[in-house]
Amino acid sequence: MNLDGLLEGLGHATAAALATLVDGDLDGDGDAAITGIEALQWAKGGDLTFIGDARHARLWAESAASVALVDRELDLGDWARPGRAVVRVDDADQAMITVLESLDEVARAGRDAPAVGVHPTASIDPTATVGDDVAIGAGTIVGPRTVIGDGVSIEAGVRIHADCTIGRGVVIHASVVIRERTMVGDGSILHAGVVLGSDGFGYRPSPDGRGIRKIPHLGHVEIGRDVEIGANSCIDRGKFGATSIGDGSKIDNLCQIGHNCRIGRCVVISGLTGIAGSCTVGDGAMIGGGCGIADHLRVGAGARLGARSGLMHDVPDGETWAGFPAHDIRQAMKEFAVIRKLPDWSKKLKELLEPS
């Protein structure tokens, strides 16, 4: 990408300035100019790039990129040319975030968020409480008794129902819907189209046996601090009591968290994952993309689920599971390997095992 003056704005448009920003060691041409930022495989002259493993390190010598942030221990081969430089750091990933954060700070000034104040087409219930420095976009509706904390930014077309509490500095993107009694902790981010607090999916056969009886859902949703919820994801309210997401947890796009789930702190859940009702996920667990978790299960603290796992049993703390039905990933990988051989073996197996 072209940085459109962002780097220049920061005054560190050279390799030397970059080294200062990330507290790294400069090697090569300190005057090498940085005019863009790009992944190594797409980088052009003037681009800054990031190298965190040996595979990318081998590509650096032949790359057109001008400057690289590099993990200190990597061997880059014979790469030196005029106008090129590398900046060596302990952790290129973390240094990259530092660079992006400082660019982001510049970018924020020009970002297109609603201005502080309430847009004339927004509608705030007279019993709602709005903090200082709050921005509420066009057409947004805030219901009775809802409390919006200081510094909250709410985009256009958002609907926040009654009796909600939105913490300080929360960012709510466009078309988000927040149902009654939802609590969102300080600093959390809700991306566009998120739905919090919709009715849980609970039914019983009707007493006459001829239909389906809806279980009313009177509970609510509690989102902790510094939580991020991806676009069009849905978190249902509890039947009674809360569906809760712990502090620092991150949920990707198009995920579904069922009623009465209790998701711990710093849990990471990747896209298109569904968690059925009343599950518990321990602190620090990581759940891959496209997983499904049956109702009432427990995923232990620090446990990991490989992408597309289908969980039918509790996962103990710290274990890594995969497959369907999911179980220990080493066992699952061995099974995948044997299954690959079955077609080769099938003729002999048939001769051996089936009566002729």
Add this chain to the structure above:
Amino acid sequence: MNLDGLLEGLGHATAAALATLVDGDLDGDGDAAITGIEALQWAKGGDLTFIGDARHARLWAESAASVALVDRELDLGDWARPGRAVVRVDDADQAMITVLESLDEVARAGRDAPAVGVHPTASIDPTATVGDDVAIGAGTIVGPRTVIGDGVSIEAGVRIHADCTIGRGVVIHASVVIRERTMVGDGSILHAGVVLGSDGFGYRPSPDGRGIRKIPHLGHVEIGRDVEIGANSCIDRGKFGATSIGDGSKIDNLCQIGHNCRIGRCVVISGLTGIAGSCTVGDGAMIGGGCGIADHLRVGAGARLGARSGLMHDVPDGETWAGFPAHDIRQAMKEFAVIRKLPDWSKKLKELLEPS
């Protein structure tokens, strides 16, 4: 959860009053006060809880909860203490719904739905017809010739296109989009972010072989009575003719129903399930979460699909299938069991079957 005066409002804040409400048999202290409602594992003093199986029954004696609604035949052990009571009923699940329904009725009075009438920022086409006691929220748009039945409640930011028919008492949550000619039956509920009647996903190679030609979709969507559709779910219009959902069916969040599907009555479809075009699902079928059904298939009446099934063949009436490709669940379970043993067997199998 704390009931915030709801139970008091109903005047049955004691075990004795509860027994009257659900027509159950009181055992223990009829004056035991109910101040909250919670699942057994989270319940505190003053809470009402529900016990429908032996596993929970064993936990009751040690629980802090004050009152329990209990299936009549369960053995609760030695639980009696002052201020505690149980109410025995034939079916604790159904009694629980009765309790929640009466609370819900009280809650409804304070619910944050649009007031009856058309919000000044809503826009109703002059050729649309709006029934009695209809509530239409801020910024909602209703298109030409659309008919809105009596008692309908439509939230803020909803878009209903031309020539739709919305039945009596339908509830439409915020940010729902309903495309042209959609019909929604009496009493149905559309949760936030639902999209009805978007174009089906149909293409052919273009005649010159160099691109993709879109099949225009002129059909529509027909939703029966008492249907519930979960947040951010999508039901596509037919190519020609209808995509239909039968009376009483319940669809969870983030589901996709393809063009020209015909879903029967009282079908239950759990979250993140996708059904491709032109499928038929019989009355009373139950489809677990995260399933996928290939196009043009038939799921029989009363059939069940286990969670995460991938269906590639028709399912006969009343059968239960699972796995991928899905087939009879008993067979699938046996396969899962044998697969678990394959890694242990693989060394000997290799010796036996592979030329050395």
Add this chain to the structure above:
Amino acid sequence: MNLDGLLEGLGHATAAALATLVDGDLDGDGDAAITGIEALQWAKGGDLTFIGDARHARLWAESAASVALVDRELDLGDWARPGRAVVRVDDADQAMITVLESLDEVARAGRDAPAVGVHPTASIDPTATVGDDVAIGAGTIVGPRTVIGDGVSIEAGVRIHADCTIGRGVVIHASVVIRERTMVGDGSILHAGVVLGSDGFGYRPSPDGRGIRKIPHLGHVEIGRDVEIGANSCIDRGKFGATSIGDGSKIDNLCQIGHNCRIGRCVVISGLTGIAGSCTVGDGAMIGGGCGIADHLRVGAGARLGARSGLMHDVPDGETWAGFPAHDIRQAMKEFAVIRKLPDWSKKLKELLEPS
């Protein structure tokens, strides 16, 4: 479906007129009247239907339908009755699209899209540029410096952020959210609830090891020409640089495309598919419904992934893969077949392989 005068409006309400429209050969009663259009299994008298394979051809003789568009080589048996006709063409599918397109053109006149002009409740930033013949619906917000091309149609409740470029003739349905710097090529269609340019899902452990550090996402989304994106699908912005979708590609409902993916031209991606970050998909690839693709993988040009594939390795050009972990579909099918036999074999295998 009943065509409500559409066919009459076109003046080809007879089999003979249809033959002229699609340049086909008429067989039977040229005066046979067409009053509706329906799939063969649902068709009634007066309906036009389409027959493209032998299975449907066998059903034609007994069908109530009046007129059929038929692949030239198919044997229809003894079907002739007064008031019936068939029109034979080289490709019934393509002819069907031609019929639907001409109906669609009539239907478009009565379609419920916003009128050309800016709705009084819409809000266009003074620095935005709006082309000729643009329609912008109620409550829609367009941010600073965004450029809207000629002939664009934007529905109600859409939020387009700053610095976007929307090409000529683009159609944007209700409740779509388009974040900063997104580019959408000419003629593309974004269905209701689509979110373009939300932050990518990228984190690292925080340096103190006690939390999660968000990677700022400064990149953007680039959508080519004639792309169609289904309802409630999400395409995340790049970390830096673009997430891109090539010309002519079609993405179904509820799909997730991760940050920095590069999707080629004329790629077809079916519903509920998730593609993790930094993947490359070659031109003309076809990805079935419910697939998952792990990050940084490459799907070759013209490759195909069967429905519900879970991809963990690169797919070479032109290959067809399936299963989980996905691999060559012929191998996968053989494995499925052997797995079906394992339960029958398991007792003998156990005797043979396990020490007694």
